Amino acid sequence: MDLLEFARGPAMQWSLIILVFGIAWRLFGIIFLKRKKDLAEPRQTGVLGGAVKTIFSRSVPARAFxxxxxxxNIVGYVFxxxxxxxxxxxxxxILWFESILGFQWPALPTSVITLVAVITLASMxxxxxxxxxxxVLRRISNFDDYFSWLVTIVPLLTGMMAFTHTGFxxxxxxVLAIHILSVEFLFIWLPFGKLGHSFLVFLSRGTTGALFARRGART
Incomplete structure (x- = not known):
């Protein structure tokens, strides 16, 4: 078994298993986290609207800030x-997703993907x-911030190298095997580091919005 076969075979299977179970573990821990019972009388009972509203309203910072x-924010959205x-x-x-999901969707031209990839790298x-x-950012940043950045940019760089056949x-x-392995490492790291915000952001915002709505606060 060569490196590419390993990347496409056992490494891919185990990274996906860790990704799925890691996400499930994080979600389970948050959803079933023991909380103190809120004894205050709710100002309103329809908290779902507050949850949904907060998910979207927190996507744009307050005008004062x-x-x-x-x-x-702009560079972050570009990325x-x-x-x-x-x-x-x-x-x-898309073909890889099809091998898992059983269906595919239209792809963008490679020239567009290349341009977007370069812009994404620049934004990172x-x-x-x-x-x-x-x-302030430098002071509050820790290992997770920088390592998550590295884990994210390496698949982009190696993907560009594989696409352009630039192997040095x-x-x-x-090069393709290294790209696939870097993606698999991203899968493994994603549930346990700050990259977990990719699936936790909506849950955390919704929970905050529901709590605020219950107390009658603006969301």
Missing amino acids: WSRVMYS HIGLAIVVFAFLPH VALLVKRLTHP GMRYET
Whole structure:
């Protein structure tokens, strides 16, 4: 078994198993977390609306803070949207999803994917520079922040290398194997690090919105 076969076989299977069980473990721990009973009389009973509203309202910062966080928010959205396009609209990725889900969807032209990938890489570098140069961000950043950034950017870089056949002396199969392995490492790390916000963000916002709505606070 060579490196590519290992990446496509056992490594892929185990990384997906860890990803699924890791997400389930995090969600189970949060949903069934023991909480103190709220003895206060609810101001309103329809909290679902507050939960849904908060999920969307917290996607845009309050106007009072816009000037301070505009750069991070815009670049952050560029990164997240760009990454989603690369992951879900690139034909080889779609074919991989089809092997698991049993169906596929239209892909974007490779030229568009390439442009989006470059923009996404640039946005990640811009966010890192912001974190390193902003005194507050630098102070509150920890290993998880930087390691999660690294775990995310490596699949993008190796994917670009594989797509453009830029191996710096390595065979294409080796570069492709490294790319797949980097994605699998991302799968393994995602449920346990700060990248977990990719599936926890809606739960946490919804819970906050429901709590605020129960107390009659604005969401």
